[in-house]
Amino acid sequence: xxxxxxxxxxxxxxxxxxxxxxxxxxxxxxxxxxxxxxxxxxxxxxxxxxxxxxxxxxxxxxxxxxxxxxxxxxxxxxxxxxxxxxxxxxxxxxxxxxxxxxxxxxxxxxxxxxxxxxxxx
Amino acid sequence: xxxxxxxxxxxxxxxxxxxxxxxxxxxxxxxxxxxxxxxxxxxxxxxxxxxxxxxxxxxxxxxxxxxxxxxxxxxxxxxxxxxxxxxxxxxxxxxxxxxxxxxxxxxxxxxxxxxxxxxxx
DNA sequence: CGGTGCACTTCTCGAATCGAAGTGCTAGCT
DNA sequence: AGCTAGCACTTCGATTCGAGAAGTGCACCG
Numbered sequence: 588x589x590x591x592x593x594x595x596x597x598x599x600x601x602x603x604x605x606x607x608x609x610x611x612x613x614x615x616x617x618x619x620x621x622x623x624x625x626x627x628x629x630x631x632x633x634x635x636x637x638x639x640x641x642x643x644x645x646x647x648x649x650x651x652x653x654x655x656x657x658x659x660x661x662x663x664x665x666x667x668x669x670x671x672x673x674x675x676x677x678x679x680x681x682x683x684x685x686x687x688x689x690x691x692x693x694x695x696x697x698x699x700x701x702x703x704x705x706x707x708x
Numbered sequence: 709x710x711x712x713x714x715x716x717x718x719x720x721x722x723x724x725x726x727x728x729x730x731x732x733x734x735x736x737x738x739x740x741x742x743x744x745x746x747x748x749x750x751x752x753x754x755x756x757x758x759x760x761x762x763x764x765x766x767x768x769x770x771x772x773x774x775x776x777x778x779x780x781x782x783x784x785x786x787x788x789x790x791x792x793x794x795x796x797x798x799x800x801x802x803x804x805x806x807x808x809x810x811x812x813x814x815x816x817x818x819x820x821x822x823x824x825x826x827x828x829x
Numbered sequence: 830c831g832g833t834g835c836a837c838t839t840c841t842c843g844a845a846t847c848g849a850a851g852t853g854c855t856a857g858c859t
Numbered sequence: 860a861g862c863t864a865g866c867a868c869t870t871c872g873a874t875t876c877g878a879g880a881a882g883t884g885c886a887c888c889g
Contacts, residue, residue, distance in 0.1 A: 603737065606811065613732050640848060644868095
């Protein structure tokens with residue numbers, strides 16, 4: 588048990604660990620997923636992800652912004668509007684999430700989009 | 709009055725929702741990530757992911773097995789040995805996790821594998 | 830016989846999350 | 860003008876989740 592017992596047990600999955608530091612938090616994955624469809628507002632995001640609470644969404648958005656994955660654009664003017672959108676780093680996740688969705692469609696039971704079903708015919 | 713702003717709010721990210729039903733749970737992503745390196749035992753897994761507790765690992769493994777992502781192989785014989793390995797569905801995640809790791813290496817700060825550094829030239 | 834490792838389970842405590850309500854401001858209806 | 864409604868958050872109380880330690884039964888090592 589000195590040198591090695593397994594073939595590099597977890598060589599570079601250190602990157603995975605960091606990735607799941609964000610994606611492992613209950614809603615982060617979905618939030619980014621929704622954002623891949625374009626910029627959104629706070630309440631727009633809340634509706635899109637469905638089931639998340641204001642407080643958690645606020646927290647997650649702050650985290651994501653601090654990590655540089657999403658950009659918080661505050662539009663001045665009388666009605667202060669806040670828009671969230673992916674940064675470059677966040678956008679780089681789009682193909683990954685796309686593959687992930689494809690995987691879920693193929694390998695996870697009980698679920699398929701109506702839009703998908705029609706294409707099958 | 710611009711209705712164009714909402715272009716299919718969340719068309720098929722229903723698949724994402726299902727995917728993150730698993731990956732959104734604190735350790736599931738890492739567990740699968742470790743399993744992509746080959747089959748492992750309970751304690752082997754515990755060591756590989758690092759920081760997870762027995763109870764949670766047991767829960768996650770049960771969930772993953774119930775979802776058909778990992779296979780729980782019980783070897784009889786006097787010393788009952790249990791081995792966990794990815795099923796086809798779980799194995800299909802490997803390329804996704806690979807991309808995810810690549811993304812993390814590129815876009816998440818403070819982290820780089822020694823093995824990667826060599827390729828810098 | 831005593832110590833160790835494996836595969837789990839059970840228990841308790843603190844953290845994370847939920848869900849609803851509250852705050853300050855603007856817009857639309859009457 | 861008064862009232863309702865929406866947006867972007869924050870704060871509060873309650874539930875659920877996860878961490879850490881210890882316990883169980885069995886086989887191997889010395």
